[in-house]
Amino acid sequence: MIERYLLRYFLAVVEHGNFTRAAESCNVTQPTLSVGIARLEESVGQRLFHRSNRRVDLTPTGAQFAEHARRIEAQFNLAEVAMKQRQPEAIIRLGVLATLPTSMVADIAKALGGIDGIRTEFVEGRASELQDRLDAARIDLAITTEPQGRLRDSFEPVASEGYGLALPASHPLAERTSIAAHELADNVMLVRRHCELLTATSQHFTARGVRPFFAARSRSDDRILALVAAGVGVTVMPDCFVVPGVARVPMEDFTHVRTLGVLMREADAVPEAVVARVRGVLAERIGGAWGDGG
Amino acid sequence: MIERYLLRYFLAVVEHGNFTRAAESCNVTQPTLSVGIARLEESVGQRLFHRSNRRVDLTPTGAQFAEHARRIEAQFNLAEVAMKQRQPEAIIRLGVLATLPTSMVADIAKALGGIDGIRTEFVEGRASELQDRLDAARIDLAITTEPQGRLRDSFEPVASEGYGLALPASHPLAERTSIAAHELADNVMLVRRHCELLTATSQHFTARGVRPFFAARSRSDDRILALVAAGVGVTVMPDCFVVPGVARVPMEDFTHVRTLGVLMREADAVPEAVVARVRGVLAERIGGAWGDGG
DNA sequence: TTCGATCATAGACAGCGTCTAGGATAAACC
DNA sequence: GGTTTATCCTAGACGCTGTCTATGATCGAA
Structure with a gap:
């Protein structure tokens, strides 16, 4: 197989007409270049030079x-400069909380898609998992809730929201402004398995003597919402989940709030344009916005 | 520096969309290919693939x-097949006796130049030197006199000739049909230093009481002939030396003869076409031809 | 949770590209 | 004729680096 370094040796000899000087120009010794040419001639199956101790000239x-x-050498150089001219494509690995609505993630993706030379990679997980990934430098930016512990100072809150019931638009309680736990005693419940407040919600109902029937458990919010819209049951979820066919009503005495924001290892780990757009989508989609966005 | 094997690895991955199978197709292990791609990406200064454990796809x-x-790969392949198609150029290393006229060597060169795909290399020397080179496989064919010893059977005689005086065309004896040694007593002699018969010639004159003055000694027959034509002196040389301005006359009682022919290690070491043309020139240029040429 | 598929990493090995040393050849010079 | 100089080749040792085996990490699917 003809390797490139043999080509370089060959061309050096052609240029200098002399093995010794060609070797110098390649920064190798003359014997090295000599065996190189011999190797090339063998793999080509042809004599390439007429050697004499006076001069070296090409055979036909x-x-x-x-x-x-x-x-070939020109093509290599062409390829090399072409690659050099390209500015490296930045890849932003974005961790998003699994409990963010699919449509919101889609909005973020759209917002970031417009930035030139930047490619986004999405990873989803729970808040703690995202923190671990951030620590391990496996993501660059996380859209998550306020962290516990060491990364606390790096968190930049953007918007906060409460939790409420999601129930079919045709449900008798759909038009209410508030619903108490005991009113749901006969309702079928759907469990969002990855919900941050799974235990808190469970405790909320048991503390009020309500033991609803659990018809389905899923890690997919989209599936749960589809079931709600289909009239299968009701569930508890963050306020930002708003889809047609599903009514959202606050629950009495259920005052849990989550604050969403961005989390980074260092302030400038990610281009500001990216962070700004993420902030924008969050503020737009979630009620209680923070900071300058109003 | 981008080496060719890295290109092969890269293209294999592009083709298979998968490091593992690409590695198989390259007959290397997956880690080998992995570090290869990493190396390529480093020397290119750009990320070339987006990797995930599901699939591998190209970055822009x-x-x-x-x-x-x-x-580049296509160019390499092109070069390789182009080289394969060429039939290897045969190089015939031809040893010629130094005491052959320059014009005869030129005639041989011309005769062999017409044969396609064959390149001739000339080396000159004395008969014994040519034999040594033939033994050492440093020439393929020798045009020489009948050898002594082991190579005797390989010799194929082609033509033989005698020796005679070379003297200026304007010399008083130029028109004679034969000249005796004593007639040259007052003449200036020129010595052809590499002549096979140097000692024999010397003895011929001393035996007849003639001690000529030696005006010049040279290894170059061309120079000696030029001096003869210029009227500087006379010399003894094989009959085949015939040039304008120099008369050739036989010497009385000087019966030495040399037989020229071709000498090879093996019968088919050299294409028959080459041997035939060499024979042709020899027979044409030298009087007493041998064999079928008449 | 476990399993299978995938790519990355680490360390050992060995092939081969490279080096130093020395040889051969031939032209040029004294 | 012998010596010097310039050239390329060969032989053997060395060491870089390309390759391997073994293992880790990740992710999706059963």
Whole structure:
């Protein structure tokens, strides 16, 4: 197999007409270049040079090969400069909380898609998992809730929201402004398995003597919402989940709030344009916005 | 520096969309290919693939590089087949006796120049030197006199000739049909230092009481002939030396003869066409031809 | 949770590209 | 004729680096 370094040796000899000087120009010794040419001639199956102790000149075959070699070497250089000219494509690995609505993630993706030379990679998980990934430098930016512990100072809150019931638009309680736990005693419940407040919600109902029937458990919010819209049951979820066919009503005495924001290892780990757009989508989609966005 | 094997690895991954199978197709292990791609990406200064454990796909940079890589690979293959198609150029290393006229060597060169795909290399020397080179496989064919010793059977005689005086065309004896040694007593002699018969010639004159003055000694027959034509002196040389301005006359009682022919290690070491043309020139240029040539 | 598929990493090995040393050849010079 | 100089080749040792085996990490699917 003809390797590139042999081509470089060959062209050096063609240029200098002399093994010794060619070797110098390649920064190798003359014997090295000598065996290199021999190797090339063997793999080509042809003699490329007529050697004498006075001068070295190309055979007709060698002359033909020189054209090929020059062309190939030129192509290599072309490829190298072409690659150098490209500015490296930045890849932003974005961790998003699994309990963010699919449509919101889609909005973020759309917002970031418009930035030139930046490619986004999405990873989803729970808040603690996102923190671990951030620590391990496996993501660059997380859209998550306020962290516990060491990364606390790096968190930049953007918007906060409460939790409420999601129930079919045709449900008798759908038009209410508030619903108490005991009113749901006969309702079928759907469990969002990855919900941050799974235990808190459970405790809320048991503390009020309500033991609803659990018809389905899923890690997919989209599936749960589809079931709600289909009239299968009701569930508890953050306020930002708003889809057609599903009514959202606050629950009495259920005052849990989550604050969403961005979390980074260092302030400038991610281009500001990216962070700004993420902030924008969050503020737009979630009621209680923070900071300058109003 | 981008080496060719890295290009092959890269293209294999592009083709298979998968490091593991690409590695198989390259007959290396997956880690080998992995570090290869990493190395390539480093020397290119750009990420070429987006990797996940599900699939591998090209970055925009990678896609551009793939075009270059394919072009280069194609060029390599082109060069390789171009070289394969060429039939190897045969080099015939021809040893010629130094005491052959320059014009005869030129005639041989011309005769062999017409044979396609064959290149001739001339080496000159004395008969014994040519034999040594033939033994050492440093020449393929020798045009020489009948050898002594082991190579005797390999010799194929072609033509034989005598020796005679070479003297200026304007010399008083130029028109004679034969000249005796004593007639040259007042003449200036020129010595052809590499002549096979140097000692024999010397003895011929001293035996007849003639001690000529030696005006010049040279290894170059051409120079000696020029001096003869210029009227500087006379010399003894094989009959085949015939040039304008120099008369050739036989010497009385000087019956030495040399038989010229071709000498090879093996019968088919050299293409018959080459041997035939050499024979042709020899027979044409020298009087007493041998064999079928008449 | 476990399993299978995938790519990355680490350390050992060995192949081969490279080096130093020395040989051969031939032209040029004294 | 012998010596010097310039050139390329060969032989053997060395060491870089390309390759391997073994293992880890990740992710999706059963």
